Amino acid sequence: MSDIKYLPGKEPHANEHRLIFKNVDREGWDTSIETYLKDGGYEMLKKGLGMEPKAVTEQVKTSGLRGRGGAGFPTGIKWGFIPPNNTKPVYLICNGDESEPGTFKDRYIVHQDPHQLIEGMVISAYAVGAHTAYIYIREEFPEAAITLEKAIAEAKEKGFLGKDIQGSGFDLEIYVHRGAAAYICGEETGLIESLEGKRPYPRIKPPYFPAAMGLYMAPTIVNNVESLCHVVHILRMGGDEYVKLGTPRNSGTRILCVSGDVKNPGYFEVQVGKVTFRELLYDMCGGPKDGREFKAVIPGGSSSKILRCNESFKIGRGDDAKDLSFWDLPLDFDTLAAAGSMAGSGGVIVLDDSRRMSWVLNNITHFYAHESCGQCTPCREGSTWMKKVSDRIEGGKATPQDVETLEQIAYQIDGKTVCAFGEASAWPVEAMIDKFREELVSATSEDNDFKSAERKAQEEFMSAVNV
Amino acid sequence: MSSRIEVPKPQTIDRSRLTYVKGGRPLLVKVPHPAKVDRNQLNYLFSGDSEEVGGIDIPMPAKIDVSKLVYTFGDREIVAPKPAVIDRNTLVYLSTGGVIRAPKARRINREELEYLPKKLTIIEQNVHSPVTPGQVNFPPFEVTPELDKKADERIAQYPDDQSRSAVLPLLHEVQHKFGFISPESIEWVAGKLDIAAIKVLEVVSFYPGFRQKAPGKFHVRVCRTLSCAMGGSYELMEKLCEITEIDRSKEDGHKDTISVSPCGNYSVEFAECLASCGTAPVCLVNDDFHEGVTEEKAQALLDSYTS
Ligand SMILES: Cc1cc2nc3c(=O)[nH]c(=O)nc-3n(C[C@H](O)[C@H](O)[C@H](O)COP(=O)(O)O)c2cc1C
Ligand code: SF4
Ligand code: FES
Numbered sequence: 001m002s003d004i005k006y007l008p009g010k011e012p013h014a015n016e017h018r019l020i021f022k023n024v025d026r027e028g029w030d031t032s033i034e035t036y037l038k039d040g041g042y043e044m045l046k047k048g049l050g051m052e053p054k055a056v057t058e059q060v061k062t063s064g065l066r067g068r069g070g071a072g073f074p075t076g077i078k079w080g081f082i083p084p085n086n087t088k089p090v091y092l093i094c095n096g097d098e099s100e101p102g103t104f105k106d107r108y109i110v111h112q113d114p115h116q117l118i119e120g121m122v123i124s125a126y127a128v129g130a131h132t133a134y135i136y137i138r139e140e141f142p143e144a145a146i147t148l149e150k151a152i153a154e155a156k157e158k159g160f161l162g163k164d165i166q167g168s169g170f171d172l173e174i175y176v177h178r179g180a181a182a183y184i185c186g187e188e189t190g191l192i193e194s195l196e197g198k199r200p201y202p203r204i205k206p207p208y209f210p211a212a213m214g215l216y217m218a219p220t221i222v223n224n225v226e227s228l229c230h231v232v233h234i235l236r237m238g239g240d241e242y243v244k245l246g247t248p249r250n251s252g253t254r255i256l257c258v259s260g261d262v263k264n265p266g267y268f269e270v271q272v273g274k275v276t277f278r279e280l281l282y283d284m285c286g287g288p289k290d291g292r293e294f295k296a297v298i299p300g301g302s303s304s305k306i307l308r309c310n311e312s313f314k315i316g317r318g319d320d321a322k323d324l325s326f327w328d329l330p331l332d333f334d335t336l337a338a339a340g341s342m343a344g345s346g347g348v349i350v351l352d353d354s355r356r357m358s359w360v361l362n363n364i365t366h367f368y369a370h371e372s373c374g375q376c377t378p379c380r381e382g383s384t385w386m387k388k389v390s391d392r393i394e395g396g397k398a399t400p401q402d403v404e405t406l407e408q409i410a411y412q413i414d415g416k417t418v419c420a421f422g423e424a425s426a427w428p429v430e431a432m433i434d435k436f437r438e439e440l441v442s443a444t445s446e447d448n449d450f451k452s453a454e455r456k457a458q459e460e461f462m463s464a465v466n467v
Numbered sequence: 468m469s470s471r472i473e474v475p476k477p478q479t480i481d482r483s484r485l486t487y488v489k490g491g492r493p494l495l496v497k498v499p500h501p502a503k504v505d506r507n508q509l510n511y512l513f514s515g516d517s518e519e520v521g522g523i524d525i526p527m528p529a530k531i532d533v534s535k536l537v538y539t540f541g542d543r544e545i546v547a548p549k550p551a552v553i554d555r556n557t558l559v560y561l562s563t564g565g566v567i568r569a570p571k572a573r574r575i576n577r578e579e580l581e582y583l584p585k586k587l588t589i590i591e592q593n594v595h596s597p598v599t600p601g602q603v604n605f606p607p608f609e610v611t612p613e614l615d616k617k618a619d620e621r622i623a624q625y626p627d628d629q630s631r632s633a634v635l636p637l638l639h640e641v642q643h644k645f646g647f648i649s650p651e652s653i654e655w656v657a658g659k660l661d662i663a664a665i666k667v668l669e670v671v672s673f674y675p676g677f678r679q680k681a682p683g684k685f686h687v688r689v690c691r692t693l694s695c696a697m698g699g700s701y702e703l704m705e706k707l708c709e710i711t712e713i714d715r716s717k718e719d720g721h722k723d724t725i726s727v728s729p730c731g732n733y734s735v736e737f738a739e740c741l742a743s744c745g746t747a748p749v750c751l752v753n754d755d756f757h758e759g760v761t762e763e764k765a766q767a768l769l770d771s772y773t774s
């Protein structure tokens with residue numbers, strides 16, 4: 001791989017380990033199937049179709065691959081949930097909605113390397129027994145929709161899609177389905193409803209686990225774009241080799257997307273858990289902007305709980321437990337969960353000391369209030385109330401009690417909703433209040449308390465009496 | 468000398484002279500005395516009496532076969548059919564010789580006509596499609612063979628019994644060509660997929676990606692979410708509005724999120740995270756993506772979209 005050259009200024013950092021992003025920003029690279037084939041593309045498809053479907057799933061299980069869409073669910077295990085006595089058609093859906101704020105990795109795959117995704121999808125569809133697959137792509141990627149449809153046509157022409165793929169007897173059609181700018185379509189059951197032509201109201205689990213009752217009430221596997229691409233590399237390396245990348249239970253590589261207040265924001269494909277915040281933000285991203293200091297980091301998309309840069313955490317259990325400062329935390333699923341947050345979708349948003357927390361909070365509450373699907377009351381009403389209260393705080397019109405009210409609203413959403421959007425909207429608010437309570441309270445004033453004319457008159461009278 | 472012949476109840480009749488006597492009473496049409504009677508056509512059933520008409524002695528008929536009677540009024544001849552009853556509700560002349568349908572009205576007095584306002588369909592009442600200056604950039608909705616073919620291709624992507632899945636793809640086709648989703652286009656999509664129109668409308672009204680009114684020729688969607696806001700997307704929006712004279716004050720956050728410039732060339736809208744936070748601030752102009760669009764680059768961005 002050392003002969004690969006990248007566009008000037010876009011060379012990967014030395015800490016990176018590129019599998020998925022091997023071809024992103026590569027010199028001389030384009031989205032045509034010829035380019036992909038010249039680079040050894042579609043060989044893993046042939047290898048996969050030569051194996052038993054169960055054996056492919058086994059490899060994915062062995063690899064320890066965990067979903068890259070946000071929840072980190074083991075992909076091989078998910079594939080195993082299709083009911084064994086199923087008689088309905090099975091569907092595979094690629095979740096290309098990429099709408100979690102702070103996340104921008106799938107964008108580069110679908111725009112620059114569509115054939116990698118198609119190859120991963122064919123192998124995955126073969127493993128789960130799907131003959132129809134959909135790529136649900138967000139509406140704001142119009143170019144990608146065209147690129148993907150073109151790539152699908154090319155792959156079909158070359159016999160990597162369609163009937164009897166490469167003489168294996170396996171049939172698969174892939175279609176592109178465009179969303180329409182709604183964040184909730186990223187939630188897998190909301191996505192399925194949307195694909196059925198409805199409002200994307202998420203379904204309640206249980207019983208509607210997609211693997212058993214998904215698209216058209218048939219077994220459906222929903223996987224993130226990046227997760228499906230990993231399957232190609234798992235077959236190439238073998239599950240046993242792949243699992244050695246990264247750290248135990250957090251295997252493979254993942255793409256970290258860094259945005260916000262750093263010198264060089266961007267995307268970095270690293271072995272999971274092999275990079276700490278210090279390495280990521282100082283070595284790879286060039287540190288804070290001139291004259292600034294890092295203040296806080298949102299580690300896994302806007303839904304994850306914010307971490308203060310001057311915190312330290314107790315990570316691990318029993319004798320293994322150790323105290324780690326924020327800077328020494330490795331970015332893997334388990335460590336970030338132990339630190340009270342999550343690795344989520346890999347979107348790292350960095351805030352420096354120029355940012356007011358009330359402003360950050362306000363921006364995020366606006367996002368969730370806008371994107372709640374409105375199906376369940378705690379989320380629909382709660383997200384709007386959070387927005388209104390945070391408007392007050394940001395506008396300097398709040399009382400100290402408003403901060404408490406806001407916190408209470410968040411806790412009343414969390415855990416009481418149909419889908420995980422409830423948590424996604426409540427967690428950031430809970431964490432920001434927990435970690436920056438003083439700062440938020442300092443933006444409020446008792447003077448903002450609403451007083452009726454009667455109460456004002458009463459207080460005036462009482463203070464006069466006291467004198 | 469009798470000056471009148473009474474003809475049994477209504478007949479048709481020279482419409483220009485007909486007098487309708489309303490009020491539920493039997494209709495009586497008075498026909499003036501004929502200037503001339505065509506004797507050849509007369510069937511007389513004699514009663515024995517006679518009368519002198521115009522100097523000629525004519526035996527008085529007991530009954531005249533009126534269907535054959537030709538009256539000549541001055542220079543005009545009319546044939547009066549056999550008596551008829553008029554059913555005033557339907558204006559059907561029941562004549563003994565068969566049913567004659569009478570035309571609705573003799574003459575319409577246009578000044579007196581009351582026009583009832585066109586009744587809006589439920590879909591029309593619920594689609595918020597005010598006319599904007601951007602309207603001039605788009606053709607009115609029309610089902611072309613090309614659109615129909617594209618729709619069929621999209622529908623074929625889904626199982627035969629699941630064509631409802633094609634709602635979003637069809638709406639995208641419509642919006643791409645006609646700029647926004649109009650009530651007629653909703654009806655068309657519904658008809659095409661054989662579902663109730665409300666099932667299309669509920670989709671249009673939910674997804675921020677579907678517009679109910681015409682945007683400008685160049686529709687700019689600026690990302691407003693955290694990383695872009697930190698990178699200056701609100702300032703970018705302000706600058707864009709300043710240059711294009713767009714007034715965003717009428718937006719209401721959910722239903723009406725687009726503001727169009729008075730010239731109709733540009734429109735703006737805030738979008739949520741466009742998945743390129745590392746190159747903030749970012750925006751989409753129609754289908755083109757632009758990164759690192761700081762406030763200072765607003766003018767250059769607009770300059771690259773002029774016609
Ligand atoms: C509110 C919400 C938004 C989500 N958005 C996305 C998304 O944009 N892209 C994505 O791949 N997964 C998203 N997910 C996760 C999906 O529900 C699902 O877990 C994922 O697509 C499964 O793929 P994976 O196992 O490969 O990670 C979202 C989940 C929730 C609750
Ligand atoms: S939690 Fe929110 S987004 Fe999820 S179903 Fe309920 S209202 Fe919709
Ligand atoms: S915040 Fe603007 S692209 Fe993500």
